[in-house]
Amino acid sequence: MSEKQCNCAEVQEEELYPRLEEIIMEHRGKGEDLIMVLHKAQNLFGYLPRKAQEMVAEGLNVSLNEVYGVITFYNFFSTVPQGRNSVKVCLGTACYVRGSQEVLDKAQKELGIKVGGTTEDRRYSLDVVRCIGACGLAPAMLVNEDVYGRVKSPHLMNIIEKYE
Amino acid sequence: MVKMTINNITVEVPEGTTILWAAKKAGFTIPTLCHHPDLTPGGQCGICVVEIEGIPGLKRACMTPAAEGFKVKTHTQRVMATRRQLVELILSNHDTDCLTCIKNNNCELQKLASTVGINVLDYANASRQRLPIDRSSVSIVRDPNKCILCGRCIEVCGKVQTVNALAVNHRGFDTVITTAFDAGLGNSVCINCGQCVVHCPVGALYEKSATDEVWEAIHDPDKFVLVQEAPAVRVQLGEEFGMATGSLVSGKMHAALRRLGFDAVLETNFTADLTIMEEGTELISRLTSGKNLPLITSCSPGWIKFMETFFHDMIPNMSTAKSPQQMFGALAKTYYAEAKGIDPKNIVSVSVMPCTAKKFECLRPEMNASGYRDVDYVLTTRELGRMMREAGLDIREMPDEPADDLLGDYTGAATIFGATGGVMEAAVRSAYRLVTGKELEDVEIKPVRGLKGIKEAEIDIDGTKVKVAVAHSGGQARALLNKVRDQIAKDGKSEYQFIEVMACPGGCVGGGGQSWGSNIAKRARRGESLYEEDRSLPLRRSHENPSVQALYERFLEKPNSEKAHKLLHTHYYKRSTVDGKILPTK
Numbered sequence: 001m002s003e004k005q006c007n008c009a010e011v012q013e014e015e016l017y018p019r020l021e022e023i024i025m026e027h028r029g030k031g032e033d034l035i036m037v038l039h040k041a042q043n044l045f046g047y048l049p050r051k052a053q054e055m056v057a058e059g060l061n062v063s064l065n066e067v068y069g070v071i072t073f074y075n076f077f078s079t080v081p082q083g084r085n086s087v088k089v090c091l092g093t094a095c096y097v098r099g100s101q102e103v104l105d106k107a108q109k110e111l112g113i114k115v116g117g118t119t120e121d122r123r124y125s126l127d128v129v130r131c132i133g134a135c136g137l138a139p140a141m142l143v144n145e146d147v148y149g150r151v152k153s154p155h156l157m158n159i160i161e162k163y164e
Numbered sequence: 165m166v167k168m169t170i171n172n173i174t175v176e177v178p179e180g181t182t183i184l185w186a187a188k189k190a191g192f193t194i195p196t197l198c199h200h201p202d203l204t205p206g207g208q209c210g211i212c213v214v215e216i217e218g219i220p221g222l223k224r225a226c227m228t229p230a231a232e233g234f235k236v237k238t239h240t241q242r243v244m245a246t247r248r249q250l251v252e253l254i255l256s257n258h259d260t261d262c263l264t265c266i267k268n269n270n271c272e273l274q275k276l277a278s279t280v281g282i283n284v285l286d287y288a289n290a291s292r293q294r295l296p297i298d299r300s301s302v303s304i305v306r307d308p309n310k311c312i313l314c315g316r317c318i319e320v321c322g323k324v325q326t327v328n329a330l331a332v333n334h335r336g337f338d339t340v341i342t343t344a345f346d347a348g349l350g351n352s353v354c355i356n357c358g359q360c361v362v363h364c365p366v367g368a369l370y371e372k373s374a375t376d377e378v379w380e381a382i383h384d385p386d387k388f389v390l391v392q393e394a395p396a397v398r399v400q401l402g403e404e405f406g407m408a409t410g411s412l413v414s415g416k417m418h419a420a421l422r423r424l425g426f427d428a429v430l431e432t433n434f435t436a437d438l439t440i441m442e443e444g445t446e447l448i449s450r451l452t453s454g455k456n457l458p459l460i461t462s463c464s465p466g467w468i469k470f471m472e473t474f475f476h477d478m479i480p481n482m483s484t485a486k487s488p489q490q491m492f493g494a495l496a497k498t499y500y501a502e503a504k505g506i507d508p509k510n511i512v513s514v515s516v517m518p519c520t521a522k523k524f525e526c527l528r529p530e531m532n533a534s535g536y537r538d539v540d541y542v543l544t545t546r547e548l549g550r551m552m553r554e555a556g557l558d559i560r561e562m563p564d565e566p567a568d569d570l571l572g573d574y575t576g577a578a579t580i581f582g583a584t585g586g587v588m589e590a591a592v593r594s595a596y597r598l599v600t601g602k603e604l605e606d607v608e609i610k611p612v613r614g615l616k617g618i619k620e621a622e623i624d625i626d627g628t629k630v631k632v633a634v635a636h637s638g639g640q641a642r643a644l645l646n647k648v649r650d651q652i653a654k655d656g657k658s659e660y661q662f663i664e665v666m667a668c669p670g671g672c673v674g675g676g677g678q679s680w681g682s683n684i685a686k687r688a689r690r691g692e693s694l695y696e697e698d699r700s701l702p703l704r705r706s707h708e709n710p711s712v713q714a715l716y717e718r719f720l721e722k723p724n725s726e727k728a729h730k731l732l733h734t735h736y737y738k739r740s741t742v743d744g745k746i747l748p749t750k
Binding site for chain 1: 345742
């Protein structure tokens with residue numbers, strides 16, 4: 001990325017809060033609607049920024065900790081923004097025995113993020129999946145919709161760097 | 165009543181009784197871990213399982229109600245093997261360095277492992293993650309490596325105190341009890357009350373200790389180390405040494421502190437009497453002007469942070485009087501230093517408190533009216549117990565000694581500060597005199613005593629009716645204050661003129677700094693002991709305290725004087741419901 005980082009992502013995010021406010025208004029004081037509201041909020045932002053969590057807690061009259069507990073319990077919810085490209089390493093049995101852990105370790109090291117994280121420039125998000133039905137190609141990896149088989153850790157970055 | 169058998173012994177118990185209590189009646193103690201008598205059973209740990217004839221599977225005794233004709237077996241082979249396995253699984257993910265654990269010898273898990281007969285750890289090699297210890301709070305330390313996820317802390321923080329600082333976050337093997345955003349207790353809405361600490365069965369929650377610093381000060385020949393002790397400490401310290409719950413040890417406590425090496429042994433009770441003079445005078449002036457009623461007490465630092473966070477619209481109603489601990493601190497390095505000819509910079513001011521929130525209070529930036537940190541270190545009752553054991557002192561062997569002069573005298577009105585309703589009762593005893601010029605004949609105001617959630621009374625001060633209310637615990641305070649808010653919004657005023665709030669159930673006798681294993685029954689017993697001390701004292705009204713009278717004559721002039729305001733009164737902040745930090749003023 002160039003030195004002058006574009007901050008349009010943040011600007012756009014600020015513009016979404018009035019819409020979150022509208023969603024919350026429909027459920028004001030209804031703690032039992034928490035998961036539904038969080039779903040809608042995540043659809044809006046692509047993830048659940050801290051400020052959105054605080055607004056949901058306040059609006060639904062539940063404690064902030066309850067909101068945080070629900071978000072961290074369900075895999076569906078994410079507290080970090082998703083990158084433009086989603087890298088998913090398969091840790092299913094076949095891939096695992098063929099060395100996908102090594103691929104994953106390499107990905108974490110090269111991208112400088114942990115599983116579930118997003119690079120600072122929001123270019124990549126890294127996750128693991130449990131079997132994508134490509135066991136014959138083990139170890140397998142997904143970048144967005146594209147499947148890569150027989151991935152060896154030295155070649156990993158050659159694949160990933162194709163995605164802007 | 166329902167009739168059932170426990171291990172073939174017939175018992176009859178009232179409907180709704182759990183099998184756990186029914187078994188107790190039959191003479192069998194079923195082992196438990198997550199269960200606590202004051203909290204709603206959650207059934208997280210499963211240790212209390214029993215077999216019931218005709219019912220498949222094992223049932224948890226803590227949450228299964230007794231039913232007519234039940235045939236319960238509490239220690240079959242299957243039950244005992246299950247219990248052992250459950251304890252082993254808990255231990256497989258538990259930091260078992262018991263010898264260096266703060267809870268060594270007081271740990272419920274340690275006792276349970278011995279009770280159910282754990283002699284090998286079959287899962288000892290299971291991989292365990294080491295999580296960072298949360299030291300972000302100035303009052304409470306949280307060690308997740310010791311946590312067994314029983315949920316007692318969450319139950320008491322959320323349901324009893326309605327603070328919700330702690331919750332179960334993340335999932336599966338990563339499950340951890342933390343604050344929102346894992347920000348740490350010091351960056352959360354935690355009010356430092358320490359109820360999580362006294363309810364924790366293991367060493368996952370404990371006070372941030374000040375014993376090393378206090379020992380260092382005591383052994384520094386250039387320092388003059390003085391100590392004050394809160395009312396509730398004297399009815400609890402004995403329990404640290406195996407005395408009966410609620411044993412009153414005021415004199416022995418003074419003797420022990422002197423033997424530990426403190427240069428002057430003084431009394432928070434002295435400034436409790438002083439608080440009444442300041443707060444009582446404030447009450448009279450508010451009743452006269454009719455403004456900012458009800459007046460709300462300000463002795464409990466847990467309550468203060470609770471109010472600053474959740475009820476900061478009530479700040480104008482708060483008494484501006486500092487808590488007795490902080491009044492003492494401000495006087496120790498001014499009045500006392502002057503009178504004794506000691507340079508205040510060489511004074512180290514220590515307090516012994518039943519409270520973890522007092523550690524937060526003494527560090528509040530504004531608590532430096534003397535020109536120095538008014539109170540340097542706060543020890544909990546538990547920490548004093550530990551220091552005494554280190555020094556080879558046993559409270560039972562101490563003689564009875566009085567406190568030292570100037571800041572050491574106290575009346576019965578001061579000592580009852582430690583029980584819920586005590587501040588209210590003490591204030592009324594003196595307010596009566598301040599308004600009427602006459603003494604209140606019967607000083608005992610029974611309706612404000614005891615452990616009922618919210619207590620109300622109407623006090624007749626020579627024809628003027630004053631409606632008062634007392635709440636103890638965050639939950640009761642919230643309920644009462646919501647009512648007051650609604651009344652003010654609707655009618656422009658509340659039915660109450662004076663409200664006492666203590667953050668902990670039972671008041672200070674149930675504080676977060678008291679011995680491990682606190683429960684409602686013990687809190688009640690300690691409170692009764694304070695009322696007994698009150699009855700035994702020759703002076704029972706704060707304005708009769710000769711040392712308080714001398715303090716006003718020689719130093720402060722009169723209650724609410726300019727000097728009194730500078731040293732003995734304070735102000736409050738609005739705090740965020742996200743992280744508990746002070747909100748910027750507009």
